[in-house]
Amino acid sequence: MNRKIVISISFLVVILCIVSCSNKVQYKYSFQNPSLPLEERVDNLVSLMTIEEKISQMVNNAPAIERLDVPAYNWWNETLHGVARSPYNVTSYPQAIGMAAGWNPASLQTMADYCATEGRAIYNDSQKKGNTGIYLGLTYWSPNINIFRDPRWGRGQETYGEDPFLTGTLGKAFVRGIEGDNPNYLKASACAKHYAVHSGPEWNRSTFNAEVSDYDLWNTYLPAFKDLIVDAKVSGVMCAYNALDGQPCCANDKLMNTILREKWNFTGYVTSDCGGINHFWKTHKTHPNKESAAAAAVLHGTDCECSSDPAYNALSKALADGLLTENDINTSVKRLFTIRFRLGMFDPPSMVPFSDIDVSVLEHKKHKEHALKMARESMVLLKNENKTLPISKSIKKIAIVGPNAADESVLLSNYYGSPSEVTSVVEGIRAKFKGEIIYEQGVNIADNEVFKSQYNQKLFTHNGVEGFNGAYYKNTKFEGEPTVVKLDKTVDFQWADGEFVADGVIANSVSMRWTSEYTADRTAEVTFSLKGDDHCKLFVDGEKKIETDLKTGFYTFQATKGKTYKLVIELVQYSDNAEVKFDAGFIEKLSPLEISNRVKDADVIVFVGGISASLEGEAMPVSVKGFKGGDRTNIELPAVQTEVLKALHATGKPVVFINMSGGAMGFEWEAENIPAIIQAWYAGQEGGAAIADVLFGDYNPAGRLPVTFYKNVNQLPDFEDYNMNNRTYRYFKEEPLYAFGYGLSYSTFAYSNLEIVQSDGEEFIVSANVTNTGKFDGDEVVQLYVSNKNDEKNKSIRDLKGFKRIILKAGETKGVTFNLKNEDLSILDDNGNSLPLKGTFDFSLGGGQPNEKSQDKNNVITTSISLN
Structure with missing residues (x-):
């Protein structure tokens, strides 16, 4: 061979080698290599961690592990009806119960997708700024899919109502909107809560032991959770504060081990509700101490503890006492990091399709x-x-x-x-x-x-200058010298947890004090108003006059013209949003x-x-x-x-x-x-x-x-x-004021041609025509109910089995179709297995339930079939 050709080939080989080697990324650790399988990456990362580092990652506010290039991460975030509590302006949608009243899963899924978009923008921007605080992450502890079984429950507003089918359908739409459909990455992580049998009262939730029959457990309290966990593959679950059958939910054999992990094969992460693990030994009294509570929670699959005083800090002692093993810890830590990897937190931004979403999408x-x-x-x-x-x-x-x-x-x-x-x-x-x-x-x-404001800013001064002297402390006890002292023209603030309230002071575990002198401009009865979240107080001439928490307080006194009154306002914020507003005026009755x-x-x-x-x-x-x-x-x-x-x-x-x-x-x-x-x-x-x-x-x-x-x-x-x-329309035997599924329109609707066809013995096809017979264009919520009163195993009066919100112009007719499977005509037995019902089934289709006695009826048509 020609020598020149040999040299040329050799030179080319060297060049290709240099190019190849320069393109090959060198990773310090295997878990950083995005080309490796997810499980292998997670296993590698956890294998590199000390036991102390592993335990440190099992709380909501997980610290950085700098030697492994693992950044800090706070798991706690909320997006119930819009991204909540962040220091950014965001879009706020109707409360969950209002969205449920729309009976529109497509709208809810779009809403959740928009929330994930705004959440990604907040996360991306916060990462660029090095801010890893609370309410900035991508793990959203929503939706709340508990059954709203009693209208007295204050948190029922966070749910999708009283019906398991409606709740599960809307909950699945939410999960799909939040988590997205990318095959490699979660857009954000949803969390089904509060698992399970949780719907008040609020005042005793840390001691309450719920007792339910297996029939109610499987046919009312668990179906929506199964929908989200088994069907929608939700990535997170939050266990509830209360106990079930004598065991706290976060350490419940039946809920956590038998059903969640074994029967439903849930592989995602579980977080406690905040402070819930300490309730084991402090309020439920089911465990003697912190370490036994922590061990029990981990052994039942509670991977993350949300708390400002984590019981999981005692896991080292629990290990030393033989209450659990390091392998038990590894299982939880791997679940947690699996979620973070699925969110793309350890991959180059160029690989994560959501990493370029910026704050321009906020309030789009x-x-x-x-x-x-x-x-x-x-x-x-x-x-x-x-x-x-x-x-x-x-x-x-x-x-x-x-x-x-x-x-x-x-x-x-x-x-x-x-x-x-x-x-x-x-x-x-x-x-x-x-x-x-x-x-x-x-x-x-x-x-x-009724308070009427007559606020005059000129009457409030500090050292002769209009306004309030604000002192901001980086602790909750006004200890030491304030970090920042500045003049605030008024005391009217609203901060999200983690937002800067002053230079170098972030709204989380802080205290603030404002002082001013009020000089009355007339002799009259004056009312001071103080609205404040957390712990808010007003002192007048050294005496406490208002102490308010999550509401507005008033102090009325007889002011004397020309007299000066010294005012002090204090606010202590621990976590969550902070709000304070001072006003002056009078009370009108x-x-x-x-x-x-x-x-x-x-x-x-x-x-x-x-x-x-x-x-x-x-x-x-x-x-x-x-x-x-x-x-x-x-x-x-x-x-x-x-x-x-x-x-x-x-x-x-x-x-x-x-x-x-x-x-x-x-x-x-x-x-x-x-x-x-x-x-x-x-x-x-x-x-x-x-x-x-x-x-x-x-x-x-x-x-x-x-x-x-x-x-x-x-x-x-x-x-x-x-x-x-x-309770609820499924079991309520009296006449309600307004029934579940009820609602009027400015138009009227007629139903016709109801047909039920059984297909191959596997499903029933229910169809009908709906006509807008009024003069207004409008939506109609078509509802399908099935009732079986012949089978003694079934206790419900009727059950919602399908619904569609459709748009009809005046005079327009549309066909609607529902496909029901055999399991839709079944109940769940004491082990959660489908148990077919027999006898006569009534199928009712209309704009509401059949037989509404107390209100104007929507047009409803009903037919029956018999199954043996």
């Missing part, structure tokens, strides 16, 4: 439009006597009355994020109605002592007659009332009649509102009652006497606009109740009784 136009769409879909028209609605825009004067009419915070409910704009009902009506509008709050939710006299000249009166998440919610220190610890002791509308509605009704003018609440209300007088009623839930940032659209007919309401509205608490069993007998 299409997200806000979808928030409006879902708010519209959530509206349930309960009554419309004499076609009071829609309101004609040609009338001259509208009066708006009520405690929730101008309140923006009521629309955001709980577990909320902070949108840059929220539209109240008053603002929504003003944007549409060009005539005269009279607004009169009239009353608060539960009393008539009006009688119902005085209120009605102020608005009686209006052509239509719109009363916006109900309750709010400041009274119903999670373990809240509320001391208001009718409410207890976040729950309710009755379900009636607060009496002060009913009295005002009676006075408004007495004017003879048309009255529209808009009720906002997270749970069912028992407003019997209102249902009997007020001509038009809308159940508006907590409708999110576009709630006021959506309500105005319905009021004026720009949107035809089609929402349906996801819960039964009972007449009063006398129709309810004991709150702590988890037996499903006489």
Whole structure:
């Protein structure tokens, strides 16, 4: 061979080798190599960790392992109805119960996808800034798929209602939206909670032991969890605070080992509810100490503990005492890191398809439009006597009355994020109605002592300068010198956990103190108002006058012109959002007659009332009649509102009652006497606009109740009784105020040609035609119920087995079809296995349940088949 050719070939080989070697990435550890199988990468990483490092990763606030290039990560994040509690402005959708009232899985999946998009933007931006704090991660502890079995439960607003099928269907849509469909990466991680048999009371959740029959467990409390875990392959589960049959849920043999891991083959991670493991030994008293509690939780598959004082800190002692093995620890740590790898946290950003999502997507136009769409879909028209609605825009004067009419915070409910704009009902009506509008709050939710602001900034000074001297401490006890001291013009702040409240001070385990001198400009009765989350206090001349937690407090005194009063405001924030607002003005107390006299000249009166998440919610220190610890002791509308509605009704003018609440209300007088009623839930940032659209007919309401509205608490069993007998539409034997699935429209719908065809013995095809027989275009929620009263093994009256929300123009007809499998005509036995039912089955198709006695019927058609 020619020597020159040999040299050339040799040179080419060298060049190719150099190029090849330069393109080959050198990894310090195998787990960093994205080309290796996921399981191999996780195994490698865990094998490199010391036992102390492994244990450190089993809490929500997992620290960095710098020697292995493992970054810190906080598992705790929320996106119940929009990304919650972050320091960014985000889109806020209707509360979960309102989204359930829309009966639209496609809308819910889109909402969840948008939440994951905004969540990725927040995560990506935070990573660039080196911020790994709470509420910035990609593991969202949502959705809440507990069954809303009793309307008194304050957290029921976070659920999708009382029906297992509706809850499971919507929950699966949420999971698919959050987690996405990428074959290699999760867009974000969803978490099914609270597993299981958890739905109040709030005041004793850390000691409560739920006792249920196997029939109720499998046929009511577990179906939605199975839907998400087995069908939707949700990546996370949160175990509940309460105990079941004497064992805490997070260490329950039946729930955690037999069902979750063995029967359902769940391979994702489980987190405790926050502080729940310490409840084992502190409140449930099922374990003697912290180390035994921690070991029991791990052995039952609770991989992550959420707590500010983790019981898992005692796992080292539990190991030394032989309560568990390092292999048990390894199992949990591997599950946790599997999720982080699936989220792309250890791969180059160029490989992760969501890594380029930036903050420009936050509050994107299409997200806000979808928030409006879902708010519209959530509206349930309960009554419309004499076609009071829609309101004609040609009338001259509208009066708006009520405690929730101008309140923006009521629309955001709980577990909320902070949108840059929220539209109240008053603002929504003003944007549409060009005539005269009279607004009169009239009353608060539960009393008539209405605060009227007359805040004059010039009257509050520090060292002669307008404002408040703010001192910000990086601890919760005002210890040492403040980190930051600055002048704040007013005390009116709202911070998300982890947001900077001042230079170098992040809102998490901090305390703040503001001081100022108030000089009265007149001799008169003055009221100071202080609203604050966490722990908030007002001192006047050294004496504590207001101490408030999650609500507003007032202090009224006789001020003397020219006299100076020293004010001190303190706020201690531990975690979660922080809010504080100081105001000054006076208290106005009006009688119902005085209120009605102020608005009686209006052509239509719109009363916006109900309750709010400041009274119903999670373990809240509320001391208001009718409410207890976040729950309710009755379900009636607060009496002060009913009295005002009676006075408004007495004017003879048309009255529209808009009720906002997270749970069912028992407003019997209102249902009997007020001509038009809308159940508006907590409708999110576009709630006021959506309500105005319905009021004026720009949107035809089609929402349906996801819960039964009972007449009063006398129709309810004991709150702590988890037996499903006489609970929810499936077992309730009396006449409700408004039935599950109920809701009116401005149009009418007719059903025809109901057919049931059995296909190959494996499924039943149910079909019918639906016609819009009215003059309005609109949606119809088609509901399929199946009833079997002949088989003694079945205890339910009827069960929802299918639903579709369809759009029909006036006069239009569409066909609908449902496919039911044999298991849809079965119940679950005591081991969770499908048990076919026999006898006669009634199939009912319509806009609501059949045989609704108390309200106007939607057209419903029914047919029967017999199975042996």
